[in-house]
């Protein structure tokens with residue numbers, strides 16, 4: 001989870017980013033038409049300068 005690519009914020013051109021995970025029920029991404037026991041957290045990568053989200057990843061795409 002630490003592949004340090006050089007990214008540049010498209011909003012402020014900052015180069016410092018942080019990642020956060022959305023989980024705990026509320027913002028899980030669920031496959032359509034499947035049971036509640038599946039689904040995946042989303043990982044957001046955002047600029048630490050201005051908060052622009054540069055990337056949203058599904059943590060467990062294999063569940064879909």
Ligand SMILES: [Zn+2]
Nearest residue numbers: 009012047050
């Ligand atoms: Zn920025």
